[in-house]
Amino acid sequence: MTAQRQGWREIRDRIHDQILSGHYAPGDKLPRDADLAKEMACARSTVQRAMQDLSDAGIIERRRKGGTRVRPDPVTRAVLDIPITRREVEAKGAQYGYQRISQATAVPPRPVLARLGLAEPRKMLRVEALHLSDGQPYMFEDRWICLETAPEIRSVDLSRNSANEWLVLNKPYSRFEVRLYAETADPRMADHLDTRPGAALFVLERTTWIEDAPITHVKAVTAPGYQMITRS
Structure with a gap:
């Protein structure tokens, strides 16, 4: 049996x-x-x-x-899931859209290497993409993917499929780190998110690992009006 x-x-x-x-x-x-x-x-x-x-x-x-x-003193925490952006948009009753902006293999800048916990440079896949809600900009993501940890991503058509969704479904993580902060829109980001230069934007940075091996680091910049809801 x-x-x-x-x-x-x-x-x-x-x-x-x-x-x-x-x-x-x-x-x-x-x-x-x-x-x-x-x-x-x-x-x-x-x-x-x-x-x-x-x-x-x-x-x-x-x-x-x-x-x-x-834990000697258990705590109550709000839970921040790593969502599939398509489902997040559709849960609001909106129609989801996706545009790949760029895709290339390159060495990440030092701040990204540091976020991933890497001391030595290595080439990774960089994907910039725009998620849409009812045809309007919803979230811009600048993502770095470790090709040693996720080599299968090479065969994924990222012009049609978002790296966000593929990684959530295919690369389970053992730990992650999230940073939340605000920054002002530079001219390029203002153009992508259809806002004015200097506008305050909400940023989510996420990094995931499987044990000590990095999977991905993404900087997701949201359009004005974005709201995050957590649960406890």
Whole structure:
């Protein structure tokens, strides 16, 4: 009889139950992801996704080279998902559109390398694209993709398919970092987002990794009027 495949939510709930039952007490160090995967008869990536969700919820804390521990003082956090922009637009009742602005292989500038945690330059795929809502600019994204971690992206037609959607669906991450800030529109960005130079724009920067290997870094600049909603 074939065992039923377990998804990351089932693994998350099993680990959470062990914490609630006291099997792992506040401050305790959890086994390595590989050991948990063996114990729970699932893929290591499934454990990593489950652990990321528990970390996002403030139940555990994960540190590079420091392992994973149950938080001694669990916190309540708002959740920032990495959305598929098409679905975000369609959820508002609008028609989604997509335009690839440019695509090239190049070495990222040093600030981007630093965001990705890379000390040495390496070539990556850079894709600039514009997401539309009812034909109007919605979000401009400047994205760098690591070709060692996501080599399959080379075969994706990014003139028709957004890198955002392909990565969310095909490259699960084990950790991510988000930065939120405002900046003023330069003439090029003002042209893309159909606003005036100097206008205040909301920016989301996201970087994702699978363990220590970077997947992608994106700077997403939103059109005036954009709203972000989180849940707790």
